[in-house]
Amino acid sequence: MLKINNLSKSFVDKEAIKNINLTVNKGSILGLVGPNGAGKSTLLRTIVDIYTPDTGSVTLDGENIEDNPSIKERIGYMGDRNDYFNKWKIKHIVKHYKFAYVNFDEEKFNKINEVFQIPLNKKVTKLSKGNISRLFFMLTLSSNPDLLILDEPTSGLDPIVKRKLLKILVDDVFERETTVIISSHNLSDLESICDHIVFINDGEIIKDNSLDTLKTDMKKLQIIFKENAPEDFEHWKEFLHVDKIGRSFNAITNCCNEELMNKLKENGALFIEELDMSLEDMLVYTIEH
Numbered sequence: 001m002l003k004i005n006n007l008s009k010s011f012v013d014k015e016a017i018k019n020i021n022l023t024v025n026k027g028s029i030l031g032l033v034g035p036n037g038a039g040k041s042t043l044l045r046t047i048v049d050i051y052t053p054d055t056g057s058v059t060l061d062g063e064n065i066e067d068n069p070s071i072k073e074r075i076g077y078m079g080d081r082n083d084y085f086n087k088w089k090i091k092h093i094v095k096h097y098k099f100a101y102v103n104f105d106e107e108k109f110n111k112i113n114e115v116f117q118i119p120l121n122k123k124v125t126k127l128s129k130g131n132i133s134r135l136f137f138m139l140t141l142s143s144n145p146d147l148l149i150l151d152e153p154t155s156g157l158d159p160i161v162k163r164k165l166l167k168i169l170v171d172d173v174f175e176r177e178t179t180v181i182i183s184s185h186n187l188s189d190l191e192s193i194c195d196h197i198v199f200i201n202d203g204e205i206i207k208d209n210s211l212d213t214l215k216t217d218m219k220k221l222q223i224i225f226k227e228n229a230p231e232d233f234e235h236w237k238e239f240l241h242v243d244k245i246g247r248s249f250n251a252i253t254n255c256c257n258e259e260l261m262n263k264l265k266e267n268g269a270l271f272i273e274e275l276d277m278s279l280e281d282m283l284v285y286t287i288e289h
């Protein structure tokens, strides 16, 4: 189990993450989402001890990660900028990983590469952006980590490769019970693989829920009134956001209960239907509210 306690990190003129508390259970996949500059990469880099926190600590199975090489051997980190081996041939990077990570499994790497087809004789600089992402994903996964931290692993991938990568990830997590944190702006990807979602904005956690709870808590309703809608309808306190489309209204609410249904009916609502709400909708309305 990964535990993050009161983690804060500031740069000269910016408090990038503020008092972050999080628990990620073994075998679960946590999706970290938030707007540009929210603090996602800083949080991930602080978890793996690339950045030293100003306050707080991170433990894996009860042991502190900071300055702890034996725990770090159990952590796989794929950053959002994979440019540290640019001049290396891929086969030499594989050799380096074998040396650096006790659990690195070259057979597993080659098996995943049957899908991704990265030429091992090439230098990293000769690869496309998508191929660099695939390469570092393969290297990180083949290190067989207990904790896997992935910062935007699907960025730059075409939809076909992206699906293959996510399937390889989910199968591996299922088999090895890896604990995973994954950050991405591709929210539909996260929706398909995560059991837990954390929204972060301006360095702070603003939501930390299972995907099921998020979906139960926030709803999009389509409402059509028999005649005119109440004058103040778009400003009802129950709604986070209301769009008018012709005669019908789409309203986002996080208190979809009997009381609201009765209020709508008393005010002349003829038709009320619950519509599918994506993770992207949820993030946008939570941040904007």
Ligand SMILES: Nc1ncnc2c1ncn2[C@@H]1O[C@H](COP(=O)(O)OP(=O)(O)OP(=O)(O)O)[C@@H](O)[C@H]1O
Binding pocket: 011, 012, 014, 016, 034, 035, 036, 037, 038, 039, 040, 041, 042, 043
């Ligand atoms: N090394 C650094 N030095 C100074 N400021 C930094 C540094 N790294 C990040 N920041 C600042 O900290 C804040 C959080 O940045 P971070 O990269 O963690 O955000 P993010 O959520 O990952 O953003 P994005 O989605 O754009 O990748 C930003 O204001 C950023 O400018």
